[in-house]
Amino acid sequence: MKKIYTAVVLAAMTSSVFAQGDLGDTDRKSLRDKGEAKTDSGKVWTKGGVFQLNFTQVQLTNWAAGGLSSVSGIAQANAFANKRKGRIAWDNSIALAYGLLAQEGKKTFKSDDRWELNSRYGYQMKGPWYASAMLQVRSQFTEGFDANADTVKISNFMAPGYLLFGLGVDWKPNEHFSLFLSPATAKITFVMDQDLADAGAYGVDPAVYEVDTLGNPVRKVTAGKNSLFQFGAFLNATYQTDVAKNISFMTKLDLFSNYLKEPQNIDVNWEMLWTFKVNDWFAATLGTQLIYDNDIDIAWKEGSVQHYGPTTQFKETLGVGLTFKF
Template identity: 45%
Template sequence: MRPRKFTLPFRFVTACTAAALFTTHLSAQEDKAQRDAAAKEMTTRTAADTTGKLWTKGGVANINLTQVSLTNWAAGGFNSIGGVAMFNGFANRHGAKTEWANSMVLAFGGQLLANQGESFDNGSPLKTEDRIELNTKWGRELKKPWYFAALGQFRTQFTEGFPGDPATTRRISNFLAPGYLITGIGFDYRPNDHFSAFVSPATMKLVIVNDPYLWQGITDPETRLYGVKNGNTTEFELGGYIRAQYQTEISKNFTFLTRGDLFCNYLRNPQNIDVTWETLWTLKVNKWFGATLNTLLLYDHDISVPKVRTDESTGAKVSYMGKGTQFKEVLGIGLTFNL
């Protein structure tokens, strides 16, 4: 007797196949949902981990005080009290394809002199340091280490300045007199975190002299003060600009920074290059005390500085205003805070 062949009903096979496909689809959806949730969690965690690392910030603040008191001092001299406060800081943002660097320099200092036996109420205040400088530079990576970049800089001082004793000399500078605003676009070379060089063939420089008192006694309309013509408050310049900066940690408590600027005005006397070169050495002795050495060299053909020459006929010293290189050195030993 031939055995009977066993066959499944068509409807049963169809139902089982549909159930298997539906179960597989649900499983695939669950796997995809789990993968998406894991990816989202990873992205959130990564963003949380790196957000705090996008910015690098730092700086140094220094406060130095000096005081001299003389009583019946046979060799002569003055009683004095003075000090200098300086802040040099930065905040830089590092993106995947962008770099944004910001820096600030603030400094102010002075001293008060008084004759022996007299109070400082009758003393002559003398300014020894006065500076405001703000810098910002944004760049987008073209091909490492080159960036397309835009730069901005603002420079001025806090208060009025005199060539000597304020009681006997007239004011020659003030807040926004002069003031400098520089903006430019160009290319930034950043091979590492220590060095950068910005080159711009098209940079705008606005010179501001916003103190009419500085023009007193000057009647010639062609006379310039800090590059600004008599009767005006601003002077527009267009030129090429180069700015380079290098900073490093020489040892654990010893850092060095230097930066330099070159500007050539296409519109007037392009052969005269404006030069700014600054260095800052910082030595940390302990948590609270340290030393800083700051130097600043300037040359601007539009700025006249006090000079002295010898009269050939009389041999006397004659004071006059002329072109020259400016140099300032500030050594500070006192309270130092690394930020």
């Protein structure tokens, strides 16, 4: 099933790229002008970013239909710094997000928590083809707890944390789309919270315990490992465009197949973001993220049947708030 929807996604994205075609001369000149405005000693850099702050509040007093008063907020920031000089293309980006949800009489939970750094250095071989190296680091800021058992910790800073480094080729047919394919990528999963590492969370080897005659653990013999090394193939596809004057769209797809164990179980991280701009300071955003990782075990229900194991994760966020560009 994963292979099917992955193929569909790639086909749809590729067809969109060819339909978009190359930028016109006017657009290319505009892009060059933006880069040259920040030229330093012949090195052309294009830099920018956006900060968004979204709030939602519900207040109920003697409400006959029932419900809970709540307040939530999400802060997001995205920035980039890209260099173009001769045959060199160096792209760098950072994405940050943190959100909280507070409901009357309940513990405050996170609604979003992530940070991600990406860097890709390429040397143009011919036309839109580049020989490239890619580095990606991502994790979260604070502890995460099970929504159904708010004292059970399930994640923390760098638990999990991911580091990927790969060598491959990058195809950039226009300013909207890029496709990076690496047949040689190292992926390291970090679990730096020892409680989670001892439990074997996120695929690391769990702790080994000495047990009594009843099978109860009495002493930890070996601590759980804090990392998991994988080696395989990695694909990254990104596409962004202005659909209309005040509507922009961005999508990013990451796929990873581990050569060392069950390569048919492909890790998927697919994000989409729509931005509907009202004016220079106010915008609405709609974002989705789909994740599948065969090393992450999750408790979930299918009807009345309880399951525990890898499954598809999905997140959708709709926000209205302030937007600041820099």
